[in-house]
Amino acid sequence: MTAVTAAPKANAAFNVEHVTHVHHWTDQLFTFRTTRSPALRFQSGQFVMIGLEVAGRPLVRAYSIASPHYAEELEFYSIKVADGPLTSRLQSIQVGDEVLVGRKPTGTLVLDALLPGRTLYLLATGTGLAPFLSLARDPEVYDRFERVVLTHTCRAEADLGYRELLETLHAHPELGEFVGERLSYYPTLTRGAFKTQGRITDLIESGKLARDLDLPPLDPSNDRLMVCGGPPMLADLRALLDARGFAEGSLAEPGAYVYEKAFAG
Known part of the structure; x- marks a missing residue:
């Protein structure tokens, strides 16, 4: 009950x-x-x-x-x-x-709010992973981008919900043919021992994210980003992207990155 x-x-x-x-x-x-x-x-x-x-x-x-x-x-x-x-x-x-x-879905984390690009980064903290679980299982994402990187930053390893799903999506009986090797799932923790540690902003700034995934540094001419998480993470990533020449997008005027402003509570 x-x-x-x-x-x-x-x-x-x-x-x-x-x-x-x-x-x-x-x-x-x-x-x-x-x-x-x-x-x-x-x-x-x-x-x-x-x-x-x-x-x-x-x-x-x-x-x-x-x-x-x-x-x-x-x-x-x-x-x-x-x-x-x-x-x-x-x-x-x-x-x-x-x-x-x-009855009225809405939101900024939609493909049509982004310009065409080569690599799509889906950057999440905590339950900000939710919209990217939807996008990562959408074949259209893989039609539009050559590579998809989904990062999920949490405090503890137990908080990495959906980890098994994301690690095995390439072998999914229906989605595997679309996902293939194009999806890179990149979990990281801010507390405790783990294979990857640190805030995603620090991992981008240091170049570790790019090195780990064998990708070039973020480039506004080729890379597109979606961001969803807590206010501090959103503020830091927006500042980082703005400083690197990434323009915020919308349905009215697609750009290089978008972020979600709505939170559950």
């Missing part, structure tokens, strides 16, 4: 979906999947408002959709916040429970 007793009611802004799967990675991270309305259409990388009905009113936050656009179910990757208005309740959901899902 969930902490919410009132059954959600559909309205113009939300669909009522049912939880089909819940997986707790750690005491701070979990994944859940829901049914998907046939009317919901989204681009890989976008987010929707999701939540629960509390005291007769919707309590919602922005969540990136972790599933690719063609998936039959919707998947979300969430933190657990003990005193968070939504996540304190959402972390207790079980299979069969009802969740509100917004």
Whole structure:
């Protein structure tokens, strides 16, 4: 049973979906999947408002959709916040429970907001990985780019959710032919011993990221980037990219990089 007793009611802004799967990675991270309305259409990388009905009113936050656009179910990757208005309740959901899902996906982490390029970098911290789980499983990404680099920075090794999936995506029975050797998954930790350590900004600045992946230094004429994570990481990476001549993009005016401004809480 969930902490919410009132059954959600559909309205113009939300669909009522049912939880089909819940997986707790750690005491701070979990994944859940829901049914998907046939009317919901989204681009890989976008987010929707999701939540629960509390005291007769919707309590919602922005969540990136972790599933690719063609998936039959919707998947979300969430933190657990003990005193968070939504996540304190959402972390207790079980299979069969009802969740509100917004009907209007949006977001800046879409392919059409980027200019054509050679290498696509997907830079994530924590649950900022979610939109890139969608994009990494979208064949169109591999049609547009020769190489895709997905970095995931966390504090501890246990926080590297989806690690096994990303390490074996090249062998996926349906996606393997698209992914091949073009996807490089690059996990790194900021605490504890691990094969790769450090903040992604430091790994870019030092050149270690490029050396480890046998790639040239970031070049605005060839490289495109998507960034999703906490505010400090976003600020640091934007400053780094701006200083290197990368122009921020949008659907109205595609550029060399985009970042997501919405956060779950």
